[in-house]
Every structure is written in structure tokens, then in C-alpha cells.
Amino acid sequence: MISPYFKEEHKLFRQSLRDFLRSEIAPHFDEWEAQQQIPRWAWAKMGEMGYLGLGHEEEYGGMDADFWYSVVFLEELGRIGNGGFGCAISVHQYMALNHIARAGSSAQKEEFLRPGIAGKKIAALAISEPDVGSNVQGIRTSATKADGYFIVNGSKTFISNAYYADFITTLVKTESGLTLLIIPGDAPGVQRTKLKKMGWHSSDTAEIHFDQVKIPESHVVGQEGMGFYYIMDSFQLERLAGGLLAVGAMDSILHLTGKYMQEREAFGRPIGKFQVLRHRMADLQTEVEACRQLAYHASWLFTQSQFAVKEASMVKLHASELQKKVADECLQMFGGYGYMEEYPICRAYRDSRVGTIAGGTSEIMREIIAKMTLDDIKYDKVY
Numbered sequence: 001m002i003s004p005y006f007k008e009e010h011k012l013f014r015q016s017l018r019d020f021l022r023s024e025i026a027p028h029f030d031e032w033e034a035q036q037q038i039p040r041w042a043w044a045k046m047g048e049m050g051y052l053g054l055g056h057e058e059e060y061g062g063m064d065a066d067f068w069y070s071v072v073f074l075e076e077l078g079r080i081g082n083g084g085f086g087c088a089i090s091v092h093q094y095m096a097l098n099h100i101a102r103a104g105s106s107a108q109k110e111e112f113l114r115p116g117i118a119g120k121k122i123a124a125l126a127i128s129e130p131d132v133g134s135n136v137q138g139i140r141t142s143a144t145k146a147d148g149y150f151i152v153n154g155s156k157t158f159i160s161n162a163y164y165a166d167f168i169t170t171l172v173k174t175e176s177g178l179t180l181l182i183i184p185g186d187a188p189g190v191q192r193t194k195l196k197k198m199g200w201h202s203s204d205t206a207e208i209h210f211d212q213v214k215i216p217e218s219h220v221v222g223q224e225g226m227g228f229y230y231i232m233d234s235f236q237l238e239r240l241a242g243g244l245l246a247v248g249a250m251d252s253i254l255h256l257t258g259k260y261m262q263e264r265e266a267f268g269r270p271i272g273k274f275q276v277l278r279h280r281m282a283d284l285q286t287e288v289e290a291c292r293q294l295a296y297h298a299s300w301l302f303t304q305s306q307f308a309v310k311e312a313s314m315v316k317l318h319a320s321e322l323q324k325k326v327a328d329e330c331l332q333m334f335g336g337y338g339y340m341e342e343y344p345i346c347r348a349y350r351d352s353r354v355g356t357i358a359g360g361t362s363e364i365m366r367e368i369i370a371k372m373t374l375d376d377i378k379y380d381k382v383y
């Protein structure tokens with residue numbers, strides 16, 4: 001489809017990225033799903049290709065590319081058809097590294113951002129805790145100052161990339177409020193436990209326990225006490241990323257379903273000739289296209305430096321809910337084969353479930369949208 005947003009260079013980027021993901025990454029998916037790990041060589045390869053620092057500064061190895069490159073990147077990352085891989089890569093680049101890129105010191109950028117962009121160090125972002133998820137302000141992990149250090153105590157859970165992460169951008173409670181602190185994964189007192197999940201198997205998800213972990217004050221990202229505002233600000237990017245990944249994933253589900261409908265026969269003809277199934281596909285294609293255009297519009301607002309909280313939340317809400325529906329209705333068209341592990345629709349179905357939970361639940365997205373549309377509440381940019 002012709003789009004006013006993408007120039008020739010974005011189209012070329014899309015093609016070369018798609019070729020790379022298909023030839024170098026996708027052939028390993030079954031292995032990574034079984035091992036529940038993305039090997040370090042794959043991170044390094046993504047870094048070498050420039051795919052982990054698209055929007056980040058050239059000075060630290062990034063591409064400093066406009067946001068439409070990231071839109072293409074996230075769509076294609078979703079389209080390649082492994083939710084766990086998409087989650088791991090997007091959390092690393094757009095969530096964990098993002099804060100260091102925007103508010104970090106030059107020493108932090110040298111130590112964490114540069115190797116992160118190169119794919120030599122893996123990053124995680126830890127906000128959620130066993131007792132607190134949606135209500136970010138209620139987190140309890142504490143960091144107490146002592147002789148130029150912070151002593152961190154508490155727990156985080158459901159943290160993507162955290163089991164293998166070299167560093168974890170962590171939201172902690174300090175005397176001055178909530179603060180972002182970079183905690184090395186191997187710091188003494190950090191204990192990580194890998195969690196078993198329903199889907200997203202390629203990505204590791206961990207619970208982290210901090211017991212008297214000593215972190216230098218120089219690891220504070222930006223200003224102490226500003227962590228909550230940094231997190232709230234970057235949620236717009238996080239929600240857009242989640243929405244764009246879902247749009248790409250839905251494209252791939254519709255594509256493989258369309259193909260199956262031509263191949264599978266019932267009652268002497270391809271199932272794609274049954275009107276009830278054709279019309280279902282037509283409805284789904286229409287809804288996905290509408291969702292994509294909403295995501296592009298919100299992305300355009302983002303490129304105009306608009307603080308598009310409402311639109312980004314709408315994208316996250318709509319895309320993740322629609323992905324569940326698309327995966328479910330498409331799996332139905334595969335009949336019994338849809339339930340079999342060797343069919344990619346099986347993984348797509350499993351991977352689609354978490355979208356309405358991770359990165360802010362649908363209920364929280366609706367609350368934000370309702371506050372902004374019914375109560376006229378406005379939010380301000382921090383960065």
C-alpha cells in the first residue's frame with residue numbers, strides 16, 4: 001500500500017531488513033524456542049547490522065536515523081513471526097537503552113549504551129514487582145545512600161531479558177522519589193530466576209532479587225528522583241513499539257492463513273473458496289489495515305515531537321486486542337493442524353496472548369484514554 005510516510009530509503013531498508021531476518025535469524029527460531037534463549041551471536045549480529053541503535057547517537061555507534069526507520073523495523077520484527085524475539089530486541093533498544101541514550105551521562109553511554117548498540121551487552125528494564133505492576137508509583141525496591149553508593153534491596157518480576165542481561169535499568173525508590181539506576185546483572189547480591197511462560201519462549205523473563213546490592217551513585221540515570229517521570233514519558237514509545245510489533249505479527253498471521261486457505265481442500269475445493277471464511281479474512285484484513293493507519297498516525301505525531309499519550313495508548317490497546325482476535329480466528333481456519341506445534345500459527349496464537357498484559361494492560365490503556373477524553377486530563381513531556 002502506498003503511504004505518505006515512507007521515502008525510498010525506508011523502503012530499501014525494509015527490504016534489506018526483511019531479507020536479513022528471513023535468512024539469518026528465522027532459521028534458528030525452533031532452536032531458540034526450545035532453549036528459551038537468544039544466543040549472544042545473534043545479538044552481536046543484530047548490532048553489527050546497525051539494528052540495535054537505529055534512533056541512537058552516531059557518536060556511540062548508533063544510526064541516528066529518523067523514526068520511520070524504527071516504524072519499519074518494529075513492523076518487520078513483528079512480521080518475522082517470533083513474539084519472544086520481537087520482545088527481547090525491542091525491550092533492549094527502545095526501553096532499556098532508551099533511558100541511557102536520553103538522560104544518561106557520557107560515561108554511562110560509553111560503558112552501557114555503546115556495547116548495547118553493538119549487541120555486545122544485553123539490557124533489561126525493570127519496573128514491575130511481585131506486589132506492584134500497573135501502579136508504578138507503588139514500587140518498593142529501595143536504594144539507600146551510603147558513602148557514594150546506593151544499597152539496593154527488593155525484588156522485580158516478569159523482567160524481559162533479565163536472566164542473561166549484562167545490565168538492568170531499574171526503577172528504585174530513593175529518598176528523593178523514584179530513580180532509575182543501572183544495576184549490572186552480575187553485581188554481588190543480585191539473584192535471578194528464570195520464569196516459565198505460556199509463550200514468547202525465545203525471550204528470557206526473570207524474577208530478580210536484590211539483597212544489599214552496592215551500586216555507585218554514578219549509575220543514576222539522569223536526575224535522582226525523576227525516574228517516575230522518565231518512565232511515564234517513555235511509555236509513549238513503548239506503547240507505539242508494542243502496537244507496531246503487533247501490526248507486523250498480524251500481517252504474518254494473515255499471510256500464512258491466506259496461503260493455507262489456498263492449499264487445504266474440503267468437500268472437493270480449497271477452503272479459501274468458502275464464503276464464510278473469505279469474508280472473515282476480508283474483515284480481519286480491514287481491521288488490521290485500520291489499526292496500521294492509526295499506528296502510523298501516532299508515529300507521525302511522535303515525529304512531530306507531540307506528546308501523543310492518547311494516540312499511543314489507543315495504538316497499544318487496539319493492536320494488542322486485535323492481535324488476539326486475529327490469531328484466534330485464523331487458527332480456526334487451520335482446523336486441527338492449527339493446534340499442532342509444527343504449524344507456525346500455533347506459536348503465533350500462544351505469543352499473541354501477552355500483548356494485552358505486558359507493557360501496560362488493556363484496562364490501564366482504557367483508563368488513560370478515558371481520563372484524557374472524558375476528564376480532559378493532559379500530560380506533559382519530560383525529555
Ligand SMILES: Cc1cc2nc3c(=O)[nH]c(=O)nc-3n(C[C@H](O)[C@H](O)[C@H](O)COP(=O)(O)OP(=O)(O)OC[C@H]3O[C@@H](n4cnc5c(N)ncnc54)[C@H](O)[C@@H]3O)c2cc1C
Nearest residue numbers: 125126127128132133134158159160357358359360361363
Ligand atoms: C512476558 C512478560 C514480559 C514482561 N516484561 C516486563 C519488563 O521487561 N519490565 C517490566 O518492568 N515489566 C514487565 N512485565 C510486567 C507487565 O508490565 C505487568 O505484568 C503489567 O504491567 C501488569 O502488572 P501486574 O501483572 O502486576 O498486574 P496487576 O497490576 O496486578 O493487575 C491485575 C489486573 O487488574 C487490572 N487492574 C489493575 N489496576 C487497575 C485499574 N486501576 N483499573 C482497572 N483495572 C486494573 C489489570 O488490568 C489486570 O487485569 C512483563 C510481563 C510479562 C507477562
